[in-house]
Amino acid sequence: MxxxxxxxxxxxxxxxxxxxxxxxxxxxxxxxxxxLYKAGLYPRAPYPxxxxxxxxxxxxxxxDYIDNISGLAxxxxxxxxxxxxxxxxxxxxxxxxxxxxxxxETERLTNKGLAKPHTKKxxxxxxxxxxxxxxxxxxxxxxxVLEVQYDRQYFMLDTDLRxxxxxxxxxxxxxxxxxxxxxxxxxxxxxxxxxxxxxxxxMQAMIQCLPFRIFRHSKYVIGLESTAP
Numbered sequence: 001m002x003x004x005x006x007x008x009x010x011x012x013x014x015x016x017x018x019x020x021x022x023x024x025x026x027x028x029x030x031x032x033x034x035x036l037y038k039a040g041l042y043p044r045a046p047y048p049x050x051x052x053x054x055x056x057x058x059x060x061x062x063x064d065y066i067d068n069i070s071g072l073a074x075x076x077x078x079x080x081x082x083x084x085x086x087x088x089x090x091x092x093x094x095x096x097x098x099x100x101x102x103x104x105e106t107e108r109l110t111n112k113g114l115a116k117p118h119t120k121k122x123x124x125x126x127x128x129x130x131x132x133x134x135x136x137x138x139x140x141x142x143x144x145v146l147e148v149q150y151d152r153q154y155f156m157l158d159t160d161l162r163x164x165x166x167x168x169x170x171x172x173x174x175x176x177x178x179x180x181x182x183x184x185x186x187x188x189x190x191x192x193x194x195x196x197x198x199x200x201x202x203m204q205a206m207i208q209c210l211p212f213r214i215f216r217h218s219k220y221v222i223g224l225e226s227t228a229p
Contacts, residue, residue, distance in 0.1 A: 016101040018200050020207065021217040022191040028212060029189040039209050043155035043163060052166075053149050054081045055117045055174070056220050057142040065145075068221050073099050077220050078142065080109070080117040080126070087114045090126065101197045118144050118174055145175040146223045149182065161203050162194045171223035183227050190217055 024032060036043065057078045058064045067075040077095045090109040095102055109130045116122035120143060150169040157163055169185035191212075195203035 014198075016098060016103045016197040017194055018101055018197055018203070020193040020204070020214055022193075022210070022212045023187045023215050023217050024189045024191060024212065026188045032189075032191065032212070035210055035212075039207065041157045041206065043157055045154060046156050047154040049151060049153050050083050051085075051149065052081060052083060052152050053147070054079045054219075055144050056146045056148065056223075057123070058145045058175075059141055060143060060176075062145070062224075065221065065224055068218055073097070077218075079220075080123075082117075087111055087116075090117065118147055120144065143175045145173070146220060146227070147172040147174055147182075148219050148223050150185075150219075157193075158203075158206065160195050160199045161206060164192045164194070166190045166192070169219065171219075171227050173224070173227035173229075177229060179227070185222060186226060187217070187222070 033043075057080075064075065064077055068077070075097045079093050079095075081091045081093055082089060088111050090111050092107045092109050094105045096105065107130075109126055111117075111126055112129065113125060115125035115129075117126060123142075123144060148169070148171055150166045153165040153167070155163040155165070167189050169187065169190070170182035171185065172182045173179050193203070193207055
């Protein structure tokens with residue numbers, strides 16, 4: 001597997017965070033905020049809602065997908081992300097997992113030509129415009145394999161406890177046989193709690209009384225499986 005960034009091998013989780021995900025159906029989503037208030041958690045929104053668009057990249061053999069569904073402790077996902085409809089400002093991200101903790105390496109990309117990150121040609125054009133992009137991605141045999149779109153709400157529950165709620169998730173397969181339309185996610189909403197790894201015990205104590213099940217939920221994995229031919 002070709003790495004864009006070299007993951008840390010130290011056992012020290014400085015810079016890593018934990019993410020707890022609660023996929024909800026519609027009825028659970030409507031009950032969620034009352035349960036949050038009952039737990040003594042009162043969300044405030046530090047940012048406006050926005051639409052997130054991501055294109056995930058993988059090898060032709062779907063190496064990252066296989067690593068994810070196999071549950072390997074050390075695994076990664078590579079994507080380019082943009083907000084709303086603004087293709088001129090992109091973010092290259094690699095999400096690196098170390099057990100249940102994760103961290104993200106990011107790099108801002110310009111895209112003056114508004115090249116499409118959904119295609120191999122567009123990816124080459126974007127990388128050619130950004131001389132600082134790491135050479136490993138230029139050389140790696142990565143393909144655009146999945147486009148993901150969803151609406152995200154942002155909340156703060158505590159100084160170190162963030163929460164997001166993702167709605168209207170849609171997926172479009174890009175490789176090996178691209179399709180022209182999105183497929184709706186089978187999950188109505190995904191609530192995600194995010195907090196620094198050193199604060200794990202304190203943060204988990206704050207949310208442990210919520211009556212919703214915690215699941216592994218990877219948009220990349222769910223998207224590929226929802227759009228399988």
